[in-house]
Amino acid sequence: MLSVSQITSQIKNILESKYRFVSIQGEISNLRVPFSGHSYFTLKDKNAQIRGVLFKGNVRYLEQPLQDGQQVICRGRLSVYEPRGEYQIIVDTVDHHGSGVLQAQFEALKASLSAEGLFAAEIKKQIPPFPSSITVISSATGAAIHDFLKICSNRATSATISVYPVAVQGEKAASEIANAIERVNREVKSDLIVLCRGGGSLEDLWAFNEELVARAIYNSAIPIVTGIGHETDHTIADFCADLRSPTPTGAAEAIIPDTAALISVISNQVRSMSRALYTKLNFSAERLRQQKRALKGYLGKVDHAALRVDAVTERLHYSLEQYFNQQANRISQFYLRLQNQAPLAKIKMKEQHLNHLRENLKRRMVDILKQQEEHLAGTAALLNSVSPLSTLARGYSIVQLESGSRGGKVVTDSAQVREGDEVNVRLHKGRLLCVVQSRVNNDKEDTD
Structure with a gap:
């Protein structure tokens, strides 16, 4: 038998481990921004709704302020607020435009290239059953290349595997991928080229939807296999490739004989x-x-x-x-x-x-040190601004009961003490031990 706290905690662990990154589209309603600066709202469509919270630190990255009635795509992770037993999305970023424009561009380019014959089955090159040399074009530090190499290691392949590192996301990613394909064709004796990338949103995978990459794949004399994203992800590169695998792991299993x-x-x-x-x-x-x-x-x-x-x-x-x-x-x-x-x-x-x-470790260490220095400076300034000691320095004090079962309790109302009680008054510098002679409630002396 489980208590309410135990079952809620187990649900929280399951939900947060399975949905570490989600993208949810809907309409903002019931927007609240209390004194803390955090934004609380409901994300809804015509059939359902989910609570959302955007913490103050991420508000400054918004393209425009949040408003009720906005159609947005919220990206973040699912969590459970245990005191109320409610699940919610902790929002990291908000897209006010959505993926509609990108999806339209994707469909238009897909139709155009298909009409040219870049996806035709008869032009697909045959994948060698026992490749002796394989070139993998991917990020050198991503999870995709690790998954691919793990399968190669488990299957004890004798093939020579070379990794050609490129950016797989960002403005320069498409040109780097296209240049890598052309260079491998020109300079490397390889039986097979593999394009790898882990899962992500439509925007994250957009480099593989660029026409530049599509034509590089089409012009490649070396057969190309793609293992991009998850099983449900489809890119223009997948349609152009000689073989499409649903994941990087699937690509390795498809080309490396066991x-x-x-x-x-x-x-x-x-x-x-x-x-x-x-x-x-x-x-x-x-x-x-x-x-x-x-x-x-x-x-x-x-x-x-x-x-x-x-x-x-x-x-x-x-x-x-x-x-x-x-x-x-x-x-x-x-x-x-x-x-x-x-x-x-x-x-x-x-x-x-x-x-x-x-x-990559050298570059990453320099970046992390710089980020941590900036974060430490900002955190120190923020802590100093909200420190109770700063409040005391401006002439305020903290009054606590000195003894008895209520000893140490902070006094915020005169009704909490009686005449003769000892109280401890904490000042910016030092403390005062005082005895209550009388009480005043609502600007009048209490005669009780």
Whole structure:
């Protein structure tokens, strides 16, 4: 049995872990901005509504002030306000324009390129079943490249994998991606190009919807596979690519053969063929025995045939043994060759990845230090402005009961004390221990 607090806490953990980033479109209503500066409102459509809060620190990033009746897209995370048992969206950014314009641009470009034949199935290049060299064009630090390389490592591929780092979001991302595709075609001997990027909003994936990238994919002589976003995301690059995978992980699984699975399939086929042959031989032998009993007058012929069957059976056994030994040797050689080749490819791949991580770490450390210095300065100024000590310095004081069961309680109303009570008056510098001689309520002396 769970208490209300326990079940609410469990719901909060489930909701916040599953919906770490959401985009919700709706109309703002019941907007409130109290003294704290935070914005509280309801985001609704004709069938449902959800509470939203935009904290004061993010208000300054708005393109325009929030107003009731606005149609917006709020991006943030879902949370549960436990005291009331209500779920709400903690808003990070507000888009006042929405994705309608971008969606229209997407559909227009899609229709135009489709009419030109850039998406035609007959121009798609065949994906090599066992690529020996793969070039991945992606962000060197994103989760997408890590997911892709993890699948490659798990499948022990002998292919050489090179990472070509580019920006996958922002104004320069499209040109960097297009230039990378052209440069790999011109300078790198690669069997396959993979475009990778993790999930995001339409705006986040927009670099892969640019015409510049679409034409670079179309003009590529090297087959291109895309693994962009989530399963529900579709970009112009996906339509142009020779193979579209729903995710970066899916792209790796589609182009990297599973060595262990191949060996297992071959072994199963060998065993299946062996069982089929032995079954057929046993069936033939049994039929021969039945015919031998039925044709008693032809025992000599049957015996001769039996000898021939035995001879053929021995030759077949020998041939099968030779064949199985040859196949086992080929499998062993193939497995050893994979083992000998895979570590070198892994080392080279890890070395490239480590170099990218080292450079990114240096840049990131400098950026983080600068951001933390600015944040610390701002936080210090904000703390100083709301510090109780600043209030005391302006001549105010804090009165607390000195003893008894109510000792330490802050006095905000004269009705909280009685005559003779000891109170502690805290000043900007020092304290005063005082005794209440009389009380005054509503500007009149209390005679109680």
